Amino acid sequence: MLAFYYDKSFEGLLCAVFDAFKLKKMPECLLTEGQVEPLLVTESHFVEFRNSKFERVQTALEKKISTTSLNQLIYVWLSELPESDLIIFRYICKVFKAEHSIETDFADPDVLFVRDIAKKVSRERHYLMQFVRFTTIENPIKYSGNNQPDKIYFSVVAPVYNALPLVVNFFKDRFADQQWAIYDEKRQYGYFYNLESIEKISLADPDDLIVNGQVRQKYLSPNETLFQNMWLRYCNALTIKERENPKLQRRQMPKRFWHYLPEMKGK
Structure with a gap:
């Protein structure tokens, strides 16, 4: 052989x-x-x-x-x-x-x-495009990039396959006027967009920033929790209880993404 x-x-x-x-x-x-x-x-x-x-x-x-x-x-x-x-x-x-x-x-x-x-x-690429949710972070975080912004929109994901490189250009086009970062906690790397280019990053201390797929409270902007609660209440208000179909919902929105989605808290 x-x-x-x-x-x-x-x-x-x-x-x-x-x-x-x-x-x-x-x-x-x-x-x-x-x-x-x-x-x-x-x-x-x-x-x-x-x-x-x-x-x-x-x-x-x-x-x-x-x-x-x-x-x-x-x-x-x-x-x-x-x-x-x-x-x-x-x-x-x-x-x-x-x-x-x-x-x-x-x-x-x-x-x-x-x-x-x-x-x-x-x-999996399409799932990321649908289910990425950004959280506003105002406290500086340390990572292996050249720029260290004071405020960014940050998202945590853990796809089954390494599909994150396939969606960065989609988010660059969609959020071209915002600084954002998407981090794959499963593979311990991510991408940061600095309004000009996309760079690959790794967090200096992932456990300090992320716990159970969520950004720790100390890094959130003052109004982030308020906005998430408002979004949850809005989604609940739109829900028609008589038309709920949990089986279809899990097929269209796999449950492994739910703990990353503010609108799915408590479900």
Whole structure:
């Protein structure tokens, strides 16, 4: 069994594809340095990262498949599922070996996997676009960014898949005149928009700021609790009790998001 070692980045994965065709050897597993090898591994290859390698593969891939399929590969990568990188690797290799497009060859298990997982990640992306709720923070918070604003709109999320990178441009366009940050507490990173650009951040002390998915009271602006209570009362006033359908509500609004939503307090 042949094992390829790479840096576990998408660009590094494309470098692995380059090496596979150059060496004319296809790995049975993809590992990172320090990862325990399966018992059946008899040969190893360490993939050297080079911009020229992944750019060459990326350019060739863009010519062979549609933008939709290329986005699906990105979505599968962001799924973080076990061996998703190996499936992407095999998919790309099949693209280059095939004389015709394989994008709709759903008899192929790798093509089917890419389509199905991409759908799930896309659904998670739409959930984030719908259910992100911002909280006004006036006390300064410490994070690994260049700017340290005194007031921002802050949101905490914990998606099943790593879908946060897929929605930052949506919120940039929607809230272009506000400084905001969205933080993924599950993966311990987020994005901050400073009215000019988006930068990736990590909190210096997440537990000091966030508890049970909520921003601690000491960091909230004076009127934040009032606004949240008003929003809750407004939503309750609009509710028609006779038309409540909890089963449909949980299907359209998964319960794992409820503790992030002010309008769902007490439910």
